[in-house]
Amino acid sequence: MSSTLPDSPLTTYVLNTGDGVPGARMALSLHRLDSLLVIWNLVTVGTTDEDGRCPGLITTKAFTPGMYKMRFETGQYWESLGHNSFYPYVEIVFTITNANERFHLPLLLSRFSYSTYRGS
């Protein structure tokens, strides 16, 4: 199924740096800000695969310039591994001005820290 999904201009990658494994089977969602109503519209809901990735996040057509939010259900993830965590969830809000570029939004995560960066 994933091999037939068109290339998404926006990709993510979750790494469990605490255990040194991909952040597999983590629920996540992508939202776009409706600038007129100033509310978040849900664009995609998904779960990372065994490799910590989530192909097919958004289509090139739907990927318009604007403010987006990626929400990772990190609390649920740690709970499913039998741990607690400092962060119940992680939301990363970012601005897309040039939607012709590719954007890679990884999340490197442990129970007590996380980091993200803009890749391509």
Add this chain to the structure above:
Amino acid sequence: FFVLQYYKPKLLTCDIQMAAPYSPLTTHVLNTGMGVPGAHMALSLHRMDPSTSLWNLLTTGTTNDDGRFPGLITRENFTPEVYKMRFETGQYWESLGETSFYPYVEIVFTITDHSQKFHVPLLCSFFSYTTHRGS
């Protein structure tokens, strides 16, 4: 009389900052892109009301020259709940004449043992940021 009324709220703010009351929650913003403290960055602390699931604003202000914010919250107010620290990173980078990928950063965290000290730093550059739980 009017002059005194005008200055009264400012004096109260000064008193709070000068007294720097002990806060069990601290932060430190570092501009890793330029190797300097994240000074004069606006930020706000919120607490989730469990009955309404709404965020209540607790504190608002800006970091000092050292990128820190003394007196974030008092020990009495620091109840075990879900908190959110919001950093106005977009505004900060704009004031330095730069653009940033992140218009703001919100870090949501759960306090269960409120007798401990919690340090929630933000290390940020234009295209990355990281946080960790310190003490």
